[in-house]
Amino acid sequence: MKRAVLIVIIGTTITFGAFTHPHVFMDTRIEVAYDSRGMAGFWITWRFDKVFTCGILMDFDCDKNERLSPDEVKVIEARAFSNLVNYRYFIYIGSSEGQHRPSEVRDFTAYMEGGRVHYRFFVPYPLSVGAGEVRVNVAVYDETFFCDIGYAEPAALLLPASDIFSGEYTIREDRGIHIDYIANDGSAGSTFPRQIVLTLRRKP
Amino acid sequence: MIGALFALLLLLGTPVVSAAQENPFFGSPAPSPAASPVSVPTPRLRFLIDAQRSIRELLAEAVEHCASGGGVPALLALAFAYGLLHALGPGHRKMALAAYFVARPARPLRGVTAGAAVALLHAGAAVMIIYGLYYLFKRTVTAAFSSVSSILELASYAAITLLGLILLFLAVRGSLRERKTASKENSGEAGGSEKQTLTAIILSSGVVPCPGTALVLIFCLSQNLPWIGALAALAMSAGMAVVTIGVSLAAILGKQGLLSALPRGSRLSGALHRGLEIGGAVLIVIFGLFMLSPYLVRLLS
Numbered sequence: 001m002k003r004a005v006l007i008v009i010i011g012t013t014i015t016f017g018a019f020t021h022p023h024v025f026m027d028t029r030i031e032v033a034y035d036s037r038g039m040a041g042f043w044i045t046w047r048f049d050k051v052f053t054c055g056i057l058m059d060f061d062c063d064k065n066e067r068l069s070p071d072e073v074k075v076i077e078a079r080a081f082s083n084l085v086n087y088r089y090f091i092y093i094g095s096s097e098g099q100h101r102p103s104e105v106r107d108f109t110a111y112m113e114g115g116r117v118h119y120r121f122f123v124p125y126p127l128s129v130g131a132g133e134v135r136v137n138v139a140v141y142d143e144t145f146f147c148d149i150g151y152a153e154p155a156a157l158l159l160p161a162s163d164i165f166s167g168e169y170t171i172r173e174d175r176g177i178h179i180d181y182i183a184n185d186g187s188a189g190s191t192f193p194r195q196i197v198l199t200l201r202r203k204p
Numbered sequence: 205m206i207g208a209l210f211a212l213l214l215l216l217g218t219p220v221v222s223a224a225q226e227n228p229f230f231g232s233p234a235p236s237p238a239a240s241p242v243s244v245p246t247p248r249l250r251f252l253i254d255a256q257r258s259i260r261e262l263l264a265e266a267v268e269h270c271a272s273g274g275g276v277p278a279l280l281a282l283a284f285a286y287g288l289l290h291a292l293g294p295g296h297r298k299m300a301l302a303a304y305f306v307a308r309p310a311r312p313l314r315g316v317t318a319g320a321a322v323a324l325l326h327a328g329a330a331v332m333i334i335y336g337l338y339y340l341f342k343r344t345v346t347a348a349f350s351s352v353s354s355i356l357e358l359a360s361y362a363a364i365t366l367l368g369l370i371l372l373f374l375a376v377r378g379s380l381r382e383r384k385t386a387s388k389e390n391s392g393e394a395g396g397s398e399k400q401t402l403t404a405i406i407l408s409s410g411v412v413p414c415p416g417t418a419l420v421l422i423f424c425l426s427q428n429l430p431w432i433g434a435l436a437a438l439a440m441s442a443g444m445a446v447v448t449i450g451v452s453l454a455a456i457l458g459k460q461g462l463l464s465a466l467p468r469g470s471r472l473s474g475a476l477h478r479g480l481e482i483g484g485a486v487l488i489v490i491f492g493l494f495m496l497s498p499y500l501v502r503l504l505s
Contacts, residue, residue, distance in 0.1 A: 023227070023415040025257045049257070050264035051419040054426045055346035079347055080229045087228045146228055148253055 022148035025049040028140045029152040030196060032159050032167070033122070038129030039165075039200060042138065044091070044105075046119040047152065053117040056080060056110075068110050068117075077108045081119060087142065090149060092195070093125055094137040100125065129165055129200050139195035157196050167200040227415070230350040252292055259286045264423055267436075271427040276435070283420065283436040287443025290416045291323070298451045299491055300364055304405045305455035307371050307484025308398055315456045318406055319449030325410025327441030329356070330417040331434055338425055345425070349418050356412050358499050363408035365492030371401060371485035379478045405488075416440070 031043040048056070057066060060076050068076065084090070088101035108121040127134060138157075140149050157169045171194055263286055266279040291298075301322060305315060333352050337345045417437050424433025459480060466473040 022253060022256070023419065024229075025260065049260060051260055051423045054264075054423045055419060058422055058426050059346045083230060084228055090228075142228065148257065 022142075022145055024052045024147040025150075026052070026147055027150045027152040029155070030138060030140075030157045032157070032198065032200075034160065034162050034165055035126070036164075037126070038134065038202075039125065039127040039136070041122055041124040041126065043120060043122055044089070044140070045152075046149075047113075048117050048119075050116065053112075053115070056117045057112075067112055073108075073110045076110045081108055081110075081121075089121075089123070090140050090142050090147070091123060092137075092139040092141075092193075093123075095127060095135065097127065127200075129202050131202065134200045136198045136200070137195050138198065139193050141193045151194065151196070157198065162203075164203060165200055166203050167198060169196050169198045171196055227346075227350040227353075230347045252289060256286065256289050259289060260420075263420060263436075267420075267423055267427055267429065267432070270432055271429055276432060279432065280435060280439040283439035284443040286416070286420070287323075287327070287440030288446055289443075290414075290440070291444035291447035298448060300405060300409045300488060301448060302451050302455040303484045303487040303491065304371070304402070305452055305484075306459055307375065307481050307488065308401065310398070310402070310456055312453055312456055314402065315452030316449050318402060319447075319452040320445045321406045322410040323441045323445035323448045325406065326412065326414045326444060327417045327437045329411055330413035330415075330421060331437045333413050334418050334421040334425070335430065335434075345422055349413070349415075349422075353413055353415065353418075358496070360408050360412045361492050361495040361499070363404070363492075365489055365496060367401065367404050367408060368485055368488030368490075368492050372482065372489060374401075375478070375481035375485050378481065382474070382478070414440070414444070 026049065027047045029045040029047070031045070033040045033043060056076065057064075060072050060080065061068065062072060063069070085103060088103065089105055091102050093100040093102070102123045102125070105121045105123050108119070110117060110119050112118070125136075127136065140151075142149055151171060156171060159167050159169075173194055259282060263279070263282045266274070266282050270276055270279050301318060305318075310318075333349055334345060337348045337352070341348065417440050420436055420440065421433045424430065424436060462480075463473055463477060466476060
């Protein structure tokens with residue numbers, strides 16, 4: 001028994017030290033954009049924690065007015081956003097068209113609201129909505145886990161009013177992405193990232 | 205015997221699911237280590253992460269409170285708690301430290317010293333770099349910190365790998381000598397080479413600045429509270445030390461307990477001792493190489 005306890009202690013010690021941990025905390029809000037055929041893509045808004053906000057302001061708010069001018073936003077885009085292309089902007093999209101990791105986004109902006117820096121940008125993802133229902137899954141998480149990305153509450157996804165389309169969403173675990181792990185007590189298991197499951201349809 | 209084998213398997217077979225963490229927001233748009241395996245938090249770690257998120261918000265508010273003339277003790281208490289939670293979560297070179305103490309003989313006091321030293325260095329490096337960047341360049345502290353950290357991480361992982369290889373060499377050589385001479389007892393405490401290798405593992409592990417501490421320092425600087433920032437970093441390192449000392453002691457006492465459960469001087473005890481020495485060293489090498497792998501891939505691609 002004593003030996004078993006010791007084995008668990010050693011195993012726990014080693015296992016516990018093996019994982020990474022977040023340094024930036026952010027919440028995501030997703031807004032669907034329509035065009036005449038169906039969905040044009042998503043607007044993504046990230047709201048950062050106070051400490052990360054402070055770093056951005058210290059580095060890029062040149063006039064120290066705690067507001068971000070267009071020129072400052074350009075610098076932020078170049079120096080504190082564009083590198084995210086290597087991380088595919090932490091975005092995972094799935095639909096009947098297959099899996100998609102965006103390599104291009106547009107209309108980036110950054111602004112201050114409620115004492116926090118926000119990033120907002122558009123992810124093109126054209127998807128026609130015909131007679132039947134269309135289902136799209138969107139997940140936002142950082143594989144390296146430097147950032148802990150949650151979904152904004154209470155409305156993680158916004159569906160703009162439309163005369164042509166309607167829809168609804170739920171948030172649930174993505175059982176399609178299987179992440180194996182060994183827990184702190186040495187037991188093995190699996191976990192799944194949370195994803196937004198969006199259903200769109202054409203109004204009759 | 206089964207227990208010993210299981211312990212060794214645990215040591216050697218533990219999956220290392222994370223690669224080097226770089227700040228994804230900064231740096232040039234070149235291929236980065238982002239393509240490493242996923243490391244979404246386990247449900248068991250989720251509560252630690254949520255607690256960190258909350259306590260960091262409270263910490264930021266406490267710094268703002270200090271800036272408007274509020275009390276410092278509450279801020280330091282929060283910084284201590286944040287450091288503790290931060291280190292309870294994954295990372296902080298706990299693995300290198302624990303593997304070292306599994307591989308090499310040491311008394312508990314040495315584990316306490318090493319754990320405290322790593323935590324202090326980890327936070328101290330952040331203080332030196334952030335304040336150095338701030339007072340030398342005044343601007344782009346966060347982005348520059350990310351670049352400096354990447355270089356230090358690369359050096360740290362290379363040093364850890366090299367150290368693992370040295371420990372492996374020492375373990376194999378010791379094992380071969382042992383076969384030639386009489387059976388070896390658990391030596392218990394380190395000689396001169398042990399002090400050197402321990403110092404090396406402390407330096408190579410601790411030299412990487414703590415990004416969590418760095419962000420708190422940047423926040424204090426933004427409020428024009430550099431001394432409070434330094435005190436908060438010290439409080440954070442004290443919180444982190446609780447965990448790193450705990451991990452070191454768990455490894456030392458766990459190993460001692462495991463070995464003492466077997467008949468002293470028996471072949472099994474000797475074999476387990478050698479196995480742990482070699483296994484721990486191999487684990488350090490694997491850890492170092494794994495953490496180096498994104499950099500190597502980038503270098504070769």
